[in-house]
Amino acid sequence: MIFLRRQLPLLITFVTGIIFIAQYYVPHPASEELLTTVNKWLQIIGGFALVLGVTSLFHQHAVKIRRREPGWGYSFVLYAGMVGTIVVGLAVNGKESMDGGMTAFGWIYSYTMVPLQGTMFALLAFFIASAAYRSFRARSREAAVLLVAAIIVMMGRVPLGEYLVPVTGDITQWVLNVLNASVRRAILIGISLGAVALSLKIIFGIERSYLGGGRE
């Protein structure tokens, strides 16, 4: 049992990891064919992951409804929305339009999902303004520098700011292309080196958290 739960997955990870590190540098047609085949399998598994995610969501909210836990009404709305959308979607084979006309699935997408998602994102503008009013305070020298930079960039990114103070556009470009790019690059290099180190630890079996918990 330990072999199936621990050692076999570690062995598969190690062998696959080494093969595909080598594959990247081997331009032979057999190597390219291997890459194509394995990626096709990954796409298939990715599709099944969707099914797994939906099943997990169903189960979680079914438990909440059955036990009448606080907020179970929202779970019921979610359940009804999901089941309704899936049934309607399957009935029209996932098509949003058919013969030039909108299907019921298309109606659900265009008149509920699109406006609801847009609204959620649009609300952010109000909360950002409120948060900026409460937190953008020059409590220290560094905070003051951040504040001044934020004001200049906010001005430089809109036509009114460039019209009133033309130099803000150029300063904004310099801040984005020089200061911002250099710092982001440093962060990206750090993240990338960390990702390489983590990947090697996973391939060589040093990092095993992906195997999950449970007794050995």
Add this chain to the structure above:
Amino acid sequence: MTLAEKMLRLDRRVIFLLIGVCTLIPLLYPVGLAIKVSPEVRGVYDYIESLPEGSVFLLSLDFDPASKPELYPQAVALLRHAFRKNLRVIGMTLWVSGTGMADQVVTQTARDMGKVNGKDYVFLGWSPGVSSLIITMGQDLYKAFPSDYYGNATKDLAVLQGVQTLRDVNYVVSLAAGTAGIETWYVFGKDKYRFELGGGCTGVIAPGLYPLLRSGQINGLIGGLRGAAEYEVLIDKKGRAVAGMDAQSVTHFTIIGLVILCNVFYLSLRRQRTERPS
């Protein structure tokens, strides 16, 4: 309670109302200030402009309806430009929740420009895998998408003649609202299959993509609604993005005003507390 203390505790509903009014009024009464085009946006425009007729342009609409206000105008502007240049357009998405919207923008813009599905453009839709999908497209496009979004066999489409893999695509632009997006296309696509890559993104993630722009990994970047407005100016077809710039200008200045006001009250309160005898 002093005035400064009262103002620092201002009910956020007042701020919400102010932002709402400042967004609405410029939309109803636009001013139409001039929009200066940045080198980042010009990079994408100039590359598409340099492509000969019949070149293959792949537009990956990697966003969901939440990012529609910023990225939909970018998509419309890019598609109009590509169709005007008579490029062969391939539309697709890496985000399953954006598939319907992506289909809508490609189909509607193509219809407006008098283009024919299968001959001038194709919408491939979505397929699972993200990075695996890009790699599969790089190996064999027809294995990644055996049929288009409408079920037509991709091998039979005139628009995809001569296109076997991503190596045969002349230009890829990813309009991204996050991950999966431009970085995914670069790491799993351009780095191996050597096509030219440009990007469009929401304003929030644009600063994070400047390292890719500065190093030449992407040849242009359309950032947020401002980027979309710049592109509309370049193609001489003003649309939603230009219309939204007045509202964005006033809203930005409102936030700047609020921040300055907040700091005036904060510093005045701090001085009062320092001067007050203990």
